[in-house]
Amino acid sequence: MLSAPSFAHETEQQPAQSNTDAAQKRQQQPAELTLSLLVPDVYLHQSYKQVSGFGLVESNGLVVVQDKQAFIIDTPWADSDTAKLVDWITLQGLTVAASISTHSHQDHTGGIGYLNSQGIATWVSDKTQNLLTANKLSSASHTFRTKQLTLQQQLIEVYDLGAGHTVDNLVVWLPNQQILFGGCLIKSLNSRTLGYTGEADVEQWPLTVAKVQAQFTQAKIVVPGHGKIGDSSLLSHTIDLLTQQPQG
Ligand SMILES: [Zn+2]
Numbered sequence: 001m002l003s004a005p006s007f008a009h010e011t012e013q014q015p016a017q018s019n020t021d022a023a024q025k026r027q028q029q030p031a032e033l034t035l036s037l038l039v040p041d042v043y044l045h046q047s048y049k050q051v052s053g054f055g056l057v058e059s060n061g062l063v064v065v066q067d068k069q070a071f072i073i074d075t076p077w078a079d080s081d082t083a084k085l086v087d088w089i090t091l092q093g094l095t096v097a098a099s100i101s102t103h104s105h106q107d108h109t110g111g112i113g114y115l116n117s118q119g120i121a122t123w124v125s126d127k128t129q130n131l132l133t134a135n136k137l138s139s140a141s142h143t144f145r146t147k148q149l150t151l152q153q154q155l156i157e158v159y160d161l162g163a164g165h166t167v168d169n170l171v172v173w174l175p176n177q178q179i180l181f182g183g184c185l186i187k188s189l190n191s192r193t194l195g196y197t198g199e200a201d202v203e204q205w206p207l208t209v210a211k212v213q214a215q216f217t218q219a220k221i222v223v224p225g226h227g228k229i230g231d232s233s234l235l236s237h238t239i240d241l242l243t244q245q246p247q248g
């Protein structure tokens with residue numbers, strides 16, 4: 001029942017208004033799933049959904065590879081794109097070992113049902129699992145209660161540093177590549193607003209991002225939940241947006 005607003009929370013990816021047929025066609029047909037190599041063994045996946053009132057919304061996730069095993073950091077929006085992602089990974093000669101979703105919203109969990117059907121371990125925090133269950137969404141096969149989870153030794157570390165975009169938002173640290181996946185806790189530099197804040201904790205949010213800043217000073221690449229990837233400047237940009245935002 002609460003699933004409708006839960007994904008309608010980003011505006012910066014709307015295509016520019018245009019009257020051309022081509023642009024209208026693009027708006028009617030959501031763009032295809034895309035994959036791009038960020039650094040060796042780490043791919044960015046980007047999926048799209050037409051969201052009423054928001055236009056075409058792009059969402060970011062990662063695929064991290066080690067020893068022919070692939071880990072999905074946040075699923076695409078839908079089962080269909082998640083199936084395409086798994087097919088693509090399999091075509092590379094890799095096996096999908098597990099997924100982790102960084103909060104309960106559909107842009108980061110929409111493929112959990114498909115992954116479960118394929119026998120792939122799906123991970124979320126117990127906070128996220130409670131929200132998935134309450135919203136009658138596919139729940140994950142594995143949960144954790146701690147503030148930190150090592151999904152794969154020396155490869156993927158997951159942290160709950162506090163509330164922000166949602167009460168359950170996590171960040172993922174890739175120590176080998178020094179990549180921080182901030183998810184929807186972190187805004188892209190193009191973002192001029194906080195997006196959907198219906199479930200946000202705007203008082204804690206800047207404090208949580210400050211903890212992220214303090215903990216991951218060596219981050220070379222920072223990946224936001226939506227929009228262009230960048231560096232640590234995304235963290236200070238997010239704090240700026242939050243402290244400039246008129247509250248209440
Ligand atoms: Zn969200």
Ligand SMILES: [Zn+2]
Nearest residue numbers: 010107184225
């Ligand atoms: Zn989001």
